[in-house]
Amino acid sequence: DAKTTQPPSMDCAEGRAANLPCNHSTISGNEYVYWYRQIHSQGPQYIIHGLKNNETNEMASLIITEDRKSSTLILPHATLRDTAVYYCIVRPSISSGSARQLTFGSGTQLTVLP
Amino acid sequence: DSGVTQTPKHLITATGQRVTLRCSPRSGDLSVYWYQQSLDQGLQFLIHYYNGEERAKGNILERFSAQQFPDLHSELNLSSLELGDSALYFCASSVGDIGISPLHFGNGTRLTVT
Numbered sequence: 001d002a003k004t005t006q007p008p009s010m011d012c013a014e015g016r017a018a019n020l021p022c023n024h025s026t027i028s029g030n031e032y033v034y035w036y037r038q039i040h041s042q043g044p045q046y047i048i049h050g051l052k053n054n055e056t057n058e059m060a061s062l063i064i065t066e067d068r069k070s071s072t073l074i075l076p077h078a079t080l081r082d083t084a085v086y087y088c089i090v091r092p093s094i095s096s097g098s099a100r101q102l103t104f105g106s107g108t109q110l111t112v113l114p
Numbered sequence: 115d116s117g118v119t120q121t122p123k124h125l126i127t128a129t130g131q132r133v134t135l136r137c138s139p140r141s142g143d144l145s146v147y148w149y150q151q152s153l154d155q156g157l158q159f160l161i162h163y164y165n166g167e168e169r170a171k172g173n174i175l176e177r178f179s180a181q182q183f184p185d186l187h188s189e190l191n192l193s194s195l196e197l198g199d200s201a202l203y204f205c206a207s208s209v210g211d212i213g214i215s216p217l218h219f220g221n222g223t224r225l226t227v228t
Contacts, residue, residue, distance in 0.1 A: 032214055043116065043204050043219035044157070091214070100170050100212050101147055104157035 004088045009109040012082075018075040020108055022088030025069040030093040033064060034102060035073045037084040037110075044087065044104070047073065078112045085109050117141065118220035120205050126226045132193040135223045139186055139207030145169075146188040147208075147217060148180055152201035163188055164211040195227045 005023040012018040024033065034049040048055055048062045050071075055062045061074040075082055087107040117140035127133055139146050148160040150173075159172035163182035174180075177195075182188040192199060202224050206217040 034216065041202060041222070041224075043118070043206075043221045045116070046216040046218055049214065049216060094212055094214075100145070100162050100164075101159040101172065102217055103159065104149075106156060 004090055004105055006086070006088050006105065006108045008106065009111070011111050011113055012075075012078045014080060014112050014114050015077055018073075018078040018082065018110060018112070020073040020075075020086050020088075020110060021070065022072070023070045024088070024090045027068050027090050028093060029068075030095075032091045033062065033071050034089040034091055035060070035062065036087045036089065036102075036104075037082075038087070038107070039081075039084040045084075047086075049091075078110075080112050080114060083110060083112045116218040116220060118205055118207050118218055120203075120220035120223050122223060123221070124224050124226075126228065127195060128228055129195055129197060131195050131227075132191065133195065133225065135190040135192070135203050135205075135225075137188045137190070137205030137207075137220060139188070139205075140218055143207035143209050143218070144186065145208045145211060146182055146186070147206040148174075148188070148190050149204040149206065149219075150201050151204060151222075152198075155201075157204070160190070169211060192225070197227050200225055200227045 035047040036044040038044045064071045085107040119138040144165045160174040162170040180190045202222045204222045206219040209215040
């Protein structure tokens, strides 16, 4: 399974864009990148996922580099309620036996400052 | 609200006891996953059921067991409890068995073993 590397912590000013990086240099061609967040002891919340094209939804944008070795989650206008641990996950391909579950790393603690 | 319901929210019990955690998946979801989150281990995948059948096992202890019923709700049974079993237990659901549909998590059951 492809491993991900994220900075352990980041700060962002309220109202500014939060850009959360993730390295996944061993990702293979049919593996998807997923982002989740966990607000203090609540259940992980799904944010977005993508394969190679940039994706956007009501919560965030996901930018995946052309070589797919890294990605960035963008929260366009961060609020205090976006303070959470953000997890970048590479989901094994469907042909893999472990394509069902998601494997969480230690994530990035994003703190949005007033 | 993810649509995944977990009960109870909190559970306090003594060592050696047995408890049952319950999960109702989102409407239409056939897959249920169980995860454990303790302070020193992060989110660990335990087991996955799809439409009543076990599909994948992670780091689940032999003292733990799970099942998914015909109405698709799932129960996680923890027996011979030890202090180290104190953790948050999360249930997640998704539409399919294997693929790219995201997992949606409930808000967990906090188990305290004294």
